[in-house]
Amino acid sequence: MKIRIHTQLDYELSHPTDMLLQVEAAMIPEQTVEMAHINVPDVLHFARIAAHDDIGERIWVRAERRLLVDYRAVVSIERLLGDLTNLPEIPPHQLPGETVQYMMPSRFCQSDQFQTFVDAEFGELRGGQRVVAIRDWVAGHFSYVPGSSAGDTTALETFVKRQGVCRDYAHVVTTLVRASGIPARVAAVYALGVEPQDFHAVSEVFLGGEWHLVDATGMAVEGGMAKIGVGRDAADVAFLSAYGTVKMNAQSVQVEPV
Template identity: 40%
Template sequence: MQVEIEARLNYAFENETQILLALQASQSRDQEIITESLVFEPSANYQTDKNLEGDRKLRAVVSGPTTITYRAVIENHLRPLLPAEGRRNLWAELPDYTFPFLLPSRFCPSDRFMRFTQREFANSPDGVARVVEILDWIYDHIDYVHGVSDAQTTALATFVDRAGVCRDFTHLAISLCRAIGVPARAVSAYALELQPPDFHAILEVYLENAWWLVDPTRLASVGGLVRIGSGRDASDIAFMTTDKPCQMIEQAISVSRFSKQGSRITSP
């Protein structure tokens, strides 16, 4: 399935500002970039860095009113879903790069949930079944509500409020998975058929020697997700990070099935 993406960010930067952008689709094995373009108006020099998993971040310096437009067509290959069963890897078996995703982080204080997970999920088989039970618990007990949380809300606050948006669902799922000894990391993505269209926060869990992509909100199908990047929590996957305050003028995200007729996409 081919997915067409357009992300347009229109911001005002009062002073010369350094920015980090996570807009570009990851160059990972389960998704192929057919074509893409990235345009700054006014033009700006930028540098793109790529990690070992194909996630890319862009660095630039901008000032004044600036519009950044990213367009792409992505071929989503058949993405494997979380298996029906499977065991949790022992820590001695884990690759060392998964260790940070076992530990508490800024928005995911997983150590605060250990007593709860031991009592709530102790009767389910260790591994995939326990992760699925956690995801079911979140879906059954947390309401998807805009305006309840903000950029400082942690998983602990979401657990108390029992409401939030995709970012909050993801932080709580990560915290509960880490509390049962399963590495979990936050993932930013473009999502087909998400309403309203926006950047979408989901997560990956490490089981059976592999990362598995899951959406705790159940608002988007895994097959229609275009992965951007991953990290410990929202602080690592923000679409834009700046060293000075800025003002959003307009922001628009569009994700749809690609049609060759009338496509907006052009090669870089």
């Protein structure tokens, strides 16, 4: 599948401010970035650095008065797809070293507080069967309500409220999967089917020796997502982290099939 991406950001700055951008589709084996261009005019500093796990890049920007970003890309998604249900989990002692951090609690994914729940709710299910059951449980028990959460809302708070946005769904799925002894992380993606169109967050789980994207909101499918970056939770994949006061004037994300 091939998708076309167009992202625009317009932020007002009260004084010279350092910002970390993560908006470009990652150049990784499972997707080919056929065309890409980012325009960030009139900035004081622009420098690329590696993103989390070397998946994608972040951009350090220092700007004053205003930040304008225009990003366009065409991405061919070549990810191998399969039925999660049949995929086995990897015993912890056989996990690759880079996956171990995704077994542990993080700021927004307090997986250590959910072990009793997952054992009681999902019983003897293992591997992909448990991941699918978790995805479907979250989809059936939570309501997608824009504005119902904030940037500091945790998986535990979302679990209690039973509502949120894509970021919250991803946090809860990631948390419950980690509590089940399976590595899970949050992925920022561009995805077909997201309404209203925006940056999208999903969970990514390690099964059968590979990572697989899981979206409990039901808006996107694995074959229609272009990965931007990954991390322990949403804090690692924010599209804009500002080290100062910024005000959003406008923001738009458009994703369409080619």
